[in-house]
Amino acid sequence: GAVVSQHPSWVICKSGTSVKIECRSLDFQATTMFWYRQFPKQSLMLMATSNEGSKATYEQGVEKDKFLINHASLTLSTLTVTSAHPEDSSFYICSASVSSGFSDTQYFGPGTRLTVL
Amino acid sequence: QKEVEQDPGPLSVPEGAIVSLNCTYSNSAFQYFMWYRQYSRKGPELLMYTYSSGNKEDGRFTAQVDKSSKYISLFIRDSQPSDSATYLCAMSEGGGYQKVTFGTGTKLQVIP
Numbered sequence: 001g002a003v004v005s006q007h008p009s010w011v012i013c014k015s016g017t018s019v020k021i022e023c024r025s026l027d028f029q030a031t032t033m034f035w036y037r038q039f040p041k042q043s044l045m046l047m048a049t050s051n052e053g054s055k056a057t058y059e060q061g062v063e064k065d066k067f068l069i070n071h072a073s074l075t076l077s078t079l080t081v082t083s084a085h086p087e088d089s090s091f092y093i094c095s096a097s098v099s100s101g102f103s104d105t106q107y108f109g110p111g112t113r114l115t116v117l
Numbered sequence: 118q119k120e121v122e123q124d125p126g127p128l129s130v131p132e133g134a135i136v137s138l139n140c141t142y143s144n145s146a147f148q149y150f151m152w153y154r155q156y157s158r159k160g161p162e163l164l165m166y167t168y169s170s171g172n173k174e175d176g177r178f179t180a181q182v183d184k185s186s187k188y189i190s191l192f193i194r195d196s197q198p199s200d201s202a203t204y205l206c207a208m209s210e211g212g213g214y215q216k217v218t219f220g221t222g223t224k225l226q227v228i229p
Binding site: 034043093109110 | 121125149158159160161162163166205207209213214215217218219220221222
């Protein structure tokens with residue numbers, strides 16, 4: 001199957017700093033990328049959907065000024081957590097697909113564990 | 118009440134056992150049903166995808182959907198230690214991946 005990578009796999013930062021997470025589709029062009037957050041023992045929650053070259057669409061309750069998403073190319077999307085706080089500590093997972101429809105498979109990255117001290 | 122309910126487990130079974138994983142849901146408009154496998158510290162991987170009611174089989178895996186009971190199941194035959202993972206159910210009314218609701222996952226451990 002297709003491969004989606006994320007970098008870094010884990011990061012620890014101080015409260016108030018910003019952290020950038022990269023998501024890359026390694027062997028296909030991902031028109032659509034998704035960013036999820038997963039807290040322990042909770043469901044995978046979609047944060048935003050991004051299409052290459054367009055502004056991301058954020059889910060209700062997700063602050064777009066705090067979680068900046070850039071989908072600059074068909075193989076790279078970045079999520080920047082600005083002014084991170086301990087409550088932002090979570091497992092962030094991206095996924096990529098040729099489209100957002102179920103006819104195209106969605107491939108998940110391995111996730112990035114963020115710990116904010 | 119959550120839209121999708123899934124027993125978190127953990128569920129421990131001996132190697133070779135038949136495993137039954139289940140989810141219930143409250144939204145009768147759900148039409149698309151998925152099962153994902155997630156290994157520790159990894160992203161989910163799609164296992165099975167079913168549209169509407171019925172059964173679907175793929176190797177050792179069988180997915181069942183009973184829309185009248187709002188109940189879906191994933192059966193794993195001849196379970197292997199490599200099946201040890203968290204299994205997430207997910208479902209959607211349609212409209213693409215941005216409209217998918219995930220369960221919290223059931224942790225399965227297959228003991229050699």
